[in-house]
Amino acid sequence: MLLAADVGNTNVVFALFEGRDIKARWRIATDARRTGDEYAVWLLQLIALEGYAREDITGIIIGSVVPRSVHNLTVLAQKYFGIEPIIAGQSGAEWGFELDIEQPSSLGADRALNALAAHAKYTGDLIVVDFGTATTFDAVDFNGAYKGGIIAPGINLSLDALVGNTAKLPRIAIEKPATDSVIGRNTEDQMLIGVFWGYVSLIEGLVDRMKREIGRPARVVATGGLALLFDEHTDLFDAVDSDLTLDGLAILAERAIS
Template identity: 40%
Template structure:
């Protein structure tokens, strides 16, 4: 079995693959100051809950945008799994996808993984929107080249800044969109602005990016708030929630056994 781990700024997503089948996956809070021993306790609990024998895990691949997590997870893999993980970086995937950034090393590992997974599945030009700590737009050519993208403050980060800086505005939970865009009270107005506003931003960015691409890309979304925003967006065609995990599996299958 293959253990895949994607460390984001807010959440860490973990998956177990048996061949090409995702058997189990978990989303946990990213802990920046834990130790390998503490991560092992957490992993034990997750594996035990699903009756997973870690002796059946023979391969590990990790992507991370949190530098402090690298030595922690590296130590966990070597000490408790007896395995050396494959770490994602632009150089490790350049044979699978040319990265046409001015400096390829600046592209986040998760963005590369998403791009590889999406192109492997759709084999066409794409715009991938990942609703994470930041909302990222990644643009892929018809030839499977990573062209670049855009980075926007994430929905929750922007919301938190609003609540902190506007002292009279109440903190609201963003679980569902109000029925109407024109709010009739403060809470409805905040929800409308955050949810419909982000959907409009997505549609505007997609429209402008599509004009620059001179093609008709497929528009995919992933990340925690992708299902909510996709219901309102006029451009998002499909939500692919396991995109990052699938990308890690694909990359390992292509380069991990070489």
């Protein structure tokens, strides 16, 4: 079985794969200071609770946008599983598709993994929208080449900035407003309208501009924690694929091992 670790700026997601099928997944807050021993105490118990043993794991792959975390996860793999991990994008696990951008080395592992998995799972030109700490929009052409994209503040970052830099605005939950009206009658409603419908408008507007620039029909694939919420209130997405980044890790591991 393959253990995949997707290290984002907010969370680390571990998934246990049998082939391309995810058998279990676990999430922990990202902390670059967390040691391999600390990961092991938490992860080995969860693996056992799912009915698996550490000996069942024969491969480990790490995809990370937090460079400091890679060392500690490598220690976890070597010390507790006796496995030399595959590091996504590095020697033996290169992306395997064209990065048609000015600074290929600056592309985050999560975005490259999304591009890899999206091209493997869907046809034609693609726009991948990933709702993470930042919201990213990535263009992948019909040959699988990565053509570039957009980085926008994630909705939680936007809300944090709004609340953190004002004296009287309260913290609110991110959810659809109670009505479709965009004229709020109190402070909380006005904030929610601005955050929620403002973000829907941002997504729809940027994807429309990307489609016009691509100049060919493009399917829109959404992933990330808030993809399902926004999918309920816009007809923008052709597919919602919550496991896209993890699937990219599994595909890359298959290529590296074979």
